[in-house]
Amino acid sequence: MQTIIYILPELFLSLAIMSLLMVGVFVKKGSKIVNLFSILSLILLIALILNQSDTTIKIFNGSYIIDNLSIFMKVLTLIFCFFVLLASRDYVKNTNIDKMEYPIIILTSTLGMFLMISSYDLIIFYLGLELQSLSLYILAAFNREDAKSNEAGLKYFVLSALASGLLLYGSSLIYGFTGSTNFEVIAANLKEAQVGAVFGIVFIIVGLAFKVSLVPFHMWTPDVYEGAPTSVTSFFALIPKIAAITVFIRFMYVPFVNLIDQWQIIILFLSIASMILGAVAAIGQTNIKRLMAYSTIGHMGYALAGLAVGTNQGIQSTIIYLTIYLAMNLGAFSCIFMMKRENVFYENINDLSGLSKNHPMLAFSFLIILFSLAGIPPLAGFFAKFYIFMSVIEAEMYALAIIGLITTVISAFYYLRIIKIIYFDKSKKPFDTSYDWGLKSSLILSSILVLIYFIYPSILTNAVSAIIIY
Amino acid sequence: MNFPILSAIIFIPLIGALFIFITRGSQKNVEKNSKYVAIFSSLTNFLLSVFLWFSFDMTTSNFQFVEKKIWMEGFINFQLGIDGISILFILLTTFIAPICIFSGIQSIKFKLKEFLIAILVMETLMLGVFCSLDLVIFYLFFEGGLIPMFLIIGIWGGPKRVYSAFKFFLFTLLGSVLMLIAIISIYWITGTTDVIKLLDSKIIQEYQYLLWLAFFSSFAVKLPMWPVHTWLPDAHVEAPTAGSVILAAILLKMAGYGFIRFSLGLFPVASDYFAPLIFTLSIVAIIYTSLVALMQDDMKKLIAYSSVAHMGFVTIGIFSLTKQGLEGSIIQMISHGLISAALFLCVGVVYDRYHSRMISSYGGLVNIMPKYALVFMIFTLAALGLPGTSGFVGEFLVLVGIFQINVLVAILASLGVILAAAYMLWLYRRVIFGKLASAEIKEMKDLNTTEIYVFASLAFLILFFGVYPEPLFETVNISVNNLITNYQDNLNFHLALKNN
Numbered sequence: 028m029q030t031i032i033y034i035l036p037e038l039f040l041s042l043a044i045m046s047l048l049m050v051g052v053f054v055k056k057g058s059k060i061v062n063l064f065s066i067l068s069l070i071l072l073i074a075l076i077l078n079q080s081d082t083t084i085k086i087f088n089g090s091y092i093i094d095n096l097s098i099f100m101k102v103l104t105l106i107f108c109f110f111v112l113l114a115s116r117d118y119v120k121n122t123n124i125d126k127m128e129y130p131i132i133i134l135t136s137t138l139g140m141f142l143m144i145s146s147y148d149l150i151i152f153y154l155g156l157e158l159q160s161l162s163l164y165i166l167a168a169f170n171r172e173d174a175k176s177n178e179a180g181l182k183y184f185v186l187s188a189l190a191s192g193l194l195l196y197g198s199s200l201i202y203g204f205t206g207s208t209n210f211e212v213i214a215a216n217l218k219e220a221q222v223g224a225v226f227g228i229v230f231i232i233v234g235l236a237f238k239v240s241l242v243p244f245h246m247w248t249p250d251v252y253e254g255a256p257t258s259v260t261s262f263f264a265l266i267p268k269i270a271a272i273t274v275f276i277r278f279m280y281v282p283f284v285n286l287i288d289q290w291q292i293i294i295l296f297l298s299i300a301s302m303i304l305g306a307v308a309a310i311g312q313t314n315i316k317r318l319m320a321y322s323t324i325g326h327m328g329y330a331l332a333g334l335a336v337g338t339n340q341g342i343q344s345t346i347i348y349l350t351i352y353l354a355m356n357l358g359a360f361s362c363i364f365m366m367k368r369e370n371v372f373y374e375n376i377n378d379l380s381g382l383s384k385n386h387p388m389l390a391f392s393f394l395i396i397l398f399s400l401a402g403i404p405p406l407a408g409f410f411a412k413f414y415i416f417m418s419v420i421e422a423e424m425y426a427l428a429i430i431g432l433i434t435t436v437i438s439a440f441y442y443l444r445i446i447k448i449i450y451f452d453k454s455k456k457p458f459d460t461s462y463d464w465g466l467k468s469s470l471i472l473s474s475i476l477v478l479i480y481f482i483y484p485s486i487l488t489n490a491v492s493a494i495i496i497y
Numbered sequence: 498m499n500f501p502i503l504s505a506i507i508f509i510p511l512i513g514a515l516f517i518f519i520t521r522g523s524q525k526n527v528e529k530n531s532k533y534v535a536i537f538s539s540l541t542n543f544l545l546s547v548f549l550w551f552s553f554d555m556t557t558s559n560f561q562f563v564e565k566k567i568w569m570e571g572f573i574n575f576q577l578g579i580d581g582i583s584i585l586f587i588l589l590t591t592f593i594a595p596i597c598i599f600s601g602i603q604s605i606k607f608k609l610k611e612f613l614i615a616i617l618v619m620e621t622l623m624l625g626v627f628c629s630l631d632l633v634i635f636y637l638f639f640e641g642g643l644i645p646m647f648l649i650i651g652i653w654g655g656p657k658r659v660y661s662a663f664k665f666f667l668f669t670l671l672g673s674v675l676m677l678i679a680i681i682s683i684y685w686i687t688g689t690t691d692v693i694k695l696l697d698s699k700i701i702q703e704y705q706y707l708l709w710l711a712f713f714s715s716f717a718v719k720l721p722m723w724p725v726h727t728w729l730p731d732a733h734v735e736a737p738t739a740g741s742v743i744l745a746a747i748l749l750k751m752a753g754y755g756f757i758r759f760s761l762g763l764f765p766v767a768s769d770y771f772a773p774l775i776f777t778l779s780i781v782a783i784i785y786t787s788l789v790a791l792m793q794d795d796m797k798k799l800i801a802y803s804s805v806a807h808m809g810f811v812t813i814g815i816f817s818l819t820k821q822g823l824e825g826s827i828i829q830m831i832s833h834g835l836i837s838a839a840l841f842l843c844v845g846v847v848y849d850r851y852h853s854r855m856i857s858s859y860g861g862l863v864n865i866m867p868k869y870a871l872v873f874m875i876f877t878l879a880a881l882g883l884p885g886t887s888g889f890v891g892e893f894l895v896l897v898g899i900f901q902i903n904v905l906v907a908i909l910a911s912l913g914v915i916l917a918a919a920y921m922l923w924l925y926r927r928v929i930f931g932k933l934a935s936a937e938i939k940e941m942k943d944l945n946t947t948e949i950y951v952f953a954s955l956a957f958l959i960l961f962f963g964v965y966p967e968p969l970f971e972t973v974n975i976s977v978n979n980l981i982t983n984y985q986d987n988l989n990f991h992l993a994l995k996n997n
Contacts, residue, residue: 383652387611398644403670404637413633413677420681428681432674439670443647443663451651451659481637485570 090148115258179254197230301328381454513538581976672718738845822898829891
């Protein structure tokens, strides 16, 4: 019974999901209440998690871990989940997806992510992954009347199920060669490279790469991002990345840590391929959601570069990158949510034309966020890249550093193109300005954070310095 | 003295920009207030920097007014400080910024508020470059300048502004990312990015070559050196007058300053090794771009190409590593800052009135704009290096410096002086003398009061430093001496290491 206290957040979340479901089913017009309470429960959860002690605790026969990494990542998940819900509220209300299931499914996937983040065992990990993925399939297809949304859901389901299958096969191989599903036991039994075990690792990496949308397993990303409702896209672009990167870190540096020579080259390849494709493929896009999809792929490539290094500093730089990435993308999607004329949402980049004339403040925030995404100092995006390259160069991987920085220049081009459209082109009809305070506040918050991060960049480094895996 | 005067100088424009940013009200009021705030903050800054110059101790080569704040805990401190070399650039920046603001107020017709914000932010970033004593901070300021400059060219520029803005941004960014790799490598090699410590430490020889090249790639694009100069004419032509002035007068000097501070200071062996490369590129730049300048029919393009040629003198002077050469190139940078600013403003004057930069659109201006003809003559003569103007001092010293090292380079470089005379005088003749190109020009008005004050202050400085450059020498003297001594020590140290 002692151990129950450690999974209080997860228990609370499950209870909240179930009771909110009841409320939603039995109370007429319950969607407002459900929505409000799901947002409140996220805040409560943050308090619960921050209350946990910061010593490492393993429970349930060492299959579930609560440590600095999991606490940090869970808090990150909750904070950004909260802001995504707030920011997308306006969009959800204006399209026909304002159903009571919507926030509940988001909470369910959050629960799945919690399990993934804390998993220390292949089985728990897989359970969490499936819970999260199944919720995401539904979310992608949430706009039932829209063919594109359905297509996105189906596409995501088919490909993701395949990836899950690969993951499961890899896990079974690992289990077969090490005799355990526990991460620590696997690490102890996996001292040298056996062909079967390496196969297992490759399958697991492929499965994970799919979930993080790394090249060459990225094909679903642009289509799903474009097809899904924008509120869901923003969720996809932010929240599942946190859990997936955490699991990536956990897998590489706990069970497979002794085989670093084997997987390092794979991670390097994934990272470089994603950086290049993310930079090049986004250039020709006209739909801003598709463009954000490619931009996400590129950013995940940079995040992974820190992981490939094989040092604690590398891991920490990945986490910092992820955090800053989340803040920037929250802002970017808030801007996309504001692309609305007479309650119709626009997605083409050219619809932003002349934004600076009609909406100077919105244009300015977008400007900051785009320059930050491009990694131009002194904005936060630069520091994200800076930390990554610090650790990459420490490991003397100069080729990776040079490729990474050159792709930064290439990707700067398409961010600049949006800025050009916003600032240099002729203005079109103004957008609606009737967004609610949630959207406004998340945009203001993220752009201010991005803008003033340079004043004291140690904040994040101090926060992640306690995360020591390796 | 405990007052953080350098931080104050750096951040006063930013605070001004913030004030302008938050002003609200009717269009007219906002514009009026923004003008006052911009003028006030930039002039305050100029006075503050003059005060800085007076309280500057010219008898020591140490860094002065050093400020240090913990920034990235454990490895990077926010460190500022100046020596005799940087203070001149600070003065140049704070002097040029108000001029840009005056010019902007005169000629910018829309989004004036945003324009003033961009100029003030730009001033902050440029001052940061010259004050920072940490490589990462330097990089931050150096690169940060891209954002406002991109917007200045792109929003207020001419017809081909988008192309030029993109070219400017991507060229410079590509050059600079290699410098970022080099900076991080330096951190891992030496354990610090603190410039004061780095200047004393001796980086291992075999690293120096690559690091030097990485820094070179950034500075060469920014300076710009042939063959990566192609962004400059485009950017100059399309930028609004004030943007061209900032670009020519200060932005280019950041690279020259970088060469002196970092390439010479940190990588003496590599600087020695690569000096012939620099000489070759500079000679090509001087002769080739001067010839190109001769053939231009666009006034701004002509001056842009002449900038490349003049910066060629600067690099030759820097890498001659003689006292005369180095001091000459510093003075050349300062005087080119003043002269090119003045020339671009001259073009701006006629452009504002007649909306053409083509030389062929004008002619015979002396008849209708006598005052303009006079100031334009002063600046033309200064640009071609007539004795008695500051342009002469710099070029002459650079040639003296390089003559001691390599006679051939000196001879070829002096060809540039002749060519400069050719294209500048020809430009002057075509624009000012001759017959009136068209009847419409007759409507053009002569200089107004603001313009007269701006031009008079520029002309005064150019002539003053041409006749009496002593204050400049006095300021840089000890720092340059120290730089050369350090450089020689460092070189000898590595030579001894090699021989053992």
